[in-house]
Amino acid sequence: MTSLPKDSLTKKTGDRAGEFSIIRKIFAPLAKDAPGAFGLTDDAASLSPRSGHDLVLTKDTLVEGVHFLSSDPADLVARKVLRVNLSDLAAKGATPIGYLLSCAWPAETTIDFIKSFASGLAADQSEFGLTLLGGDTVRTPGPLTLSVTAIGEVPTGQMLRRSGAQTGDDLYVTGTIGDAFLGLEILQDRLSMDSGEMRTALVAGYQVPSPRVSLGPALRGIAHGSIDVSDGLLADARHLAEASGVKVDLDLKAVPLSTAARASGADLLRLASGGDDYEILFTASADDAETIAELGLKHGVAVHRIGRVQAGEGLSVFDERGNPVDVTIYGYEH
Amino acid sequence: MTSLPKDSLTKKTGDRAGEFSIIRKIFAPLAKDAPGAFGLTDDAASLSPRSGHDLVLTKDTLVEGVHFLSSDPADLVARKVLRVNLSDLAAKGATPIGYLLSCAWPAETTIDFIKSFASGLAADQSEFGLTLLGGDTVRTPGPLTLSVTAIGEVPTGQMLRRSGAQTGDDLYVTGTIGDAFLGLEILQDRLSMDSGEMRTALVAGYQVPSPRVSLGPALRGIAHGSIDVSDGLLADARHLAEASGVKVDLDLKAVPLSTAARASGADLLRLASGGDDYEILFTASADDAETIAELGLKHGVAVHRIGRVQAGEGLSVFDERGNPVDVTIYGYEH
Numbered sequence: 001m002t003s004l005p006k007d008s009l010t011k012k013t014g015d016r017a018g019e020f021s022i023i024r025k026i027f028a029p030l031a032k033d034a035p036g037a038f039g040l041t042d043d044a045a046s047l048s049p050r051s052g053h054d055l056v057l058t059k060d061t062l063v064e065g066v067h068f069l070s071s072d073p074a075d076l077v078a079r080k081v082l083r084v085n086l087s088d089l090a091a092k093g094a095t096p097i098g099y100l101l102s103c104a105w106p107a108e109t110t111i112d113f114i115k116s117f118a119s120g121l122a123a124d125q126s127e128f129g130l131t132l133l134g135g136d137t138v139r140t141p142g143p144l145t146l147s148v149t150a151i152g153e154v155p156t157g158q159m160l161r162r163s164g165a166q167t168g169d170d171l172y173v174t175g176t177i178g179d180a181f182l183g184l185e186i187l188q189d190r191l192s193m194d195s196g197e198m199r200t201a202l203v204a205g206y207q208v209p210s211p212r213v214s215l216g217p218a219l220r221g222i223a224h225g226s227i228d229v230s231d232g233l234l235a236d237a238r239h240l241a242e243a244s245g246v247k248v249d250l251d252l253k254a255v256p257l258s259t260a261a262r263a264s265g266a267d268l269l270r271l272a273s274g275g276d277d278y279e280i281l282f283t284a285s286a287d288d289a290e291t292i293a294e295l296g297l298k299h300g301v302a303v304h305r306i307g308r309v310q311a312g313e314g315l316s317v318f319d320e321r322g323n324p325v326d327v328t329i330y331g332y333e334h
Numbered sequence: 335m336t337s338l339p340k341d342s343l344t345k346k347t348g349d350r351a352g353e354f355s356i357i358r359k360i361f362a363p364l365a366k367d368a369p370g371a372f373g374l375t376d377d378a379a380s381l382s383p384r385s386g387h388d389l390v391l392t393k394d395t396l397v398e399g400v401h402f403l404s405s406d407p408a409d410l411v412a413r414k415v416l417r418v419n420l421s422d423l424a425a426k427g428a429t430p431i432g433y434l435l436s437c438a439w440p441a442e443t444t445i446d447f448i449k450s451f452a453s454g455l456a457a458d459q460s461e462f463g464l465t466l467l468g469g470d471t472v473r474t475p476g477p478l479t480l481s482v483t484a485i486g487e488v489p490t491g492q493m494l495r496r497s498g499a500q501t502g503d504d505l506y507v508t509g510t511i512g513d514a515f516l517g518l519e520i521l522q523d524r525l526s527m528d529s530g531e532m533r534t535a536l537v538a539g540y541q542v543p544s545p546r547v548s549l550g551p552a553l554r555g556i557a558h559g560s561i562d563v564s565d566g567l568l569a570d571a572r573h574l575a576e577a578s579g580v581k582v583d584l585d586l587k588a589v590p591l592s593t594a595a596r597a598s599g600a601d602l603l604r605l606a607s608g609g610d611d612y613e614i615l616f617t618a619s620a621d622d623a624e625t626i627a628e629l630g631l632k633h634g635v636a637v638h639r640i641g642r643v644q645a646g647e648g649l650s651v652f653d654e655r656g657n658p659v660d661v662t663i664y665g666y667e668h
Contacts, residue, residue: 036388038495038497041496041497041577042426042495042496042497042577043392043422043425043426043496043561043562044390044391044392044422044423044426044428044486044493045390045391045392046388046389046390046391046488046493047388047389047390047391048383048387048388048389048490049382049383053382054370054380054381054382055380055381055382055389056378056379056380056381057378057379057380057381057434057467057468057483057485058377058378058379058434058468059434059435059436059468059469059470059481059483060436060470061436061438061470061472061479061481062472063438063472063473063474063475063476065475066472066473066474066475067472088377088378089378091377092376092377092378094378100391100392100393100483101393102393102394102395102436102481104395104397104479133391134391134392134393135393136393136394136395138395138396138397138400138401139397139400140397140400140476140477140479141397141399141400141476141477142397142474142475142476142477142479143474143475143476145395145438145474145476145479147393147395147436147481149391149393149434149483151391152378154380156382159378159380161372161376162375162376162377163372163375163376227377228377243375243376
């Protein structure tokens with residue numbers, strides 16, 4: 001990456017040329033399609049949005065043992081750190097362009113681990129159409145710590161905002177909620193599932209989220225308020241309400257669950273506060289219900305209406321009988 | 335910051351509103367001058383370069399115990415992580431605009447530490463004219479880990495490159511070399527200095543580098559090849575030679591030292607491979623010698639000619655008698 005030469009894996013000698021060479025061999029190919037990345041041989045990258053566009057920037061950090069498990073495969077860890085950032089871009093209606101990556105490797109990190117990590121990045125670059133632009137690698141005496149700055153593009157002024165929800169809007173969420181939470185429970189031996197297939201699906205939900213990269217930009221001009229669901233559906237619904245100065249009513253029974261999540265028997269309220277979903281929670285006019293359904297079909301993403309926006313403030317959650325639910329935990333504690 | 339709500343300092347409860355509020359109170363004021371930062375209340379920031387300009391992006395990470403000491407004051411740590419990134423921008427001829435910041439705080443981090451940290455950011459934002467745009471905070475079981483993505487601006491296509499050095503160019507370096515290395519030696523009790531004033535100057539060189547933010551952009555159109563000196567003068571001179579496909583001859587006796595560095599009696603070769611200098615190493619035509627001297631005066635930065643660019647490859651270092659020096663260590667080992 002841009003500053004890779006600054007630090008590297010093993011510093012037995014002051015001459016780190018050998019390591020630069022290894023890391024350049026592994027990472028530079030990921031930057032080959034971005035002229036402004038200069039093959040990761042410079043101090044910085046150069047970038048401009050297309051005419052009539054704004055750049056959208058987001059930066060999320062994952063720490064081993066906090067946001068992913070030490071036992072998670074390297075390529076999946078790479079995809080996760082990219083995808084949690086892509087999810088932020090998607091919720092803002094932005095099309096991804098590129099990213100900068102900072103890796104703090106523990107001393108015991110092997111070249112094989114880094115190769116596998118880079119293969120995960122390569123797979124997702126190809127899937128989501130973005131390119132490595134720069135970054136750095138350093139040593140750490142602590143856990144593997146990965147920070148991505150993802151950069152996307154929107155037509156000027158059209159970034160979707162948390163603050164856009166309007167009274168009378170419907171509330172929608174993409175995909176399903178709670179799979180990642182249950183996947184983590186499985187990996188931590190706090191939940192067992194008889195079905196191997198379901199187990200795999202839930203674990204995949206935790207390890208490799210599915211950012212709504214293609215649907216997100218399609219929601220520009222339709223979604224009024226929009227937020228990435230990462231803290232937990234309830235926590236993020238509350239953030240949306242707060243940023244927009246409105247009251248959000250959420251019907252718990254309408255929250256979409258996967259077959260596996262339903263089979264787990266887990267409490268719905270717990271799933272709705274589980275976090276790590278990386279779905280888009282957005283509001284839109286009731287007039288656009290049909291358009292939204294069509295967009296969901298077109299982009300292969302389920303979109304469910306789970307509530308509505310009212311005048312007032314805060315989040316109200318309702319059970320299947322329409323009675324208010326007393327919520328004490330809104331978000332996930334890493 | 336943009337994603338601050340995702341994680342925060344103390345997670346005794348699932349409701350992190352209290353912490354969000356504290357962190358927003360501390361960090362949001364740092365973002366008030368950037369409309370596209372949305373007061374750190376959204377998932378991402380929005381940014382465009384001025385018409386006719388490119389953005390320049392760089393990302394450097396600092397780890398406690400590796401790149402700074404646990405005993406370093408919080409405000410100085412903040413300024414260092416900002417400044418090492420600003421130095422990259424300066425060496426690329428870019429004027430800083432803003433930055434994204436990721437903080438991985440250890441559990442024992444206090445609010446006072448964070449307040450002091452933010453005060454360091456505020457001081458440097460004011461000094462260097464840039465604004466916080468977003469980022470995130472997370473918990474870590476490891477050491478304090480800070481990652482900054484700094485964003486600057488250059489007229490389209492005018493980013494200074496490592497690869498621009500031309501045969502016949504002179505080689506220049508800004509400021510003085512080796513102070514940071516000696517400052518670290520002092521802090522680690524490996525070097526003692528009789529003069530309290532000199533001791534303070536050297537320690538300041540380590541803790542608070544002076545990125546050449548005003549001189550850097552003035553070198554556009556004059557500097558041919560340019561690199562930030564961070565690994566060590568010799569290591570970075572070699573990177574410059576390599577990126578440009580030229581041979582760099584460096585006169586050790588011409589390497590500028592501070593009064594304190596001279597008084598330390600440290601070996602010149604050691605200082606030239608010490609690293610953490612955050613100066614600009616650049617090449618330019620001999621015809622521009624006078625202009626460069628004037629720019630140095632204008633921007634209050636000493637600029638010294640320390641060598642020349644020849645056809646060939648690699649770095650050759652010469653002693654005071656013009657004899658080649660056998661270099662075994664080019665850069666600093668963190």
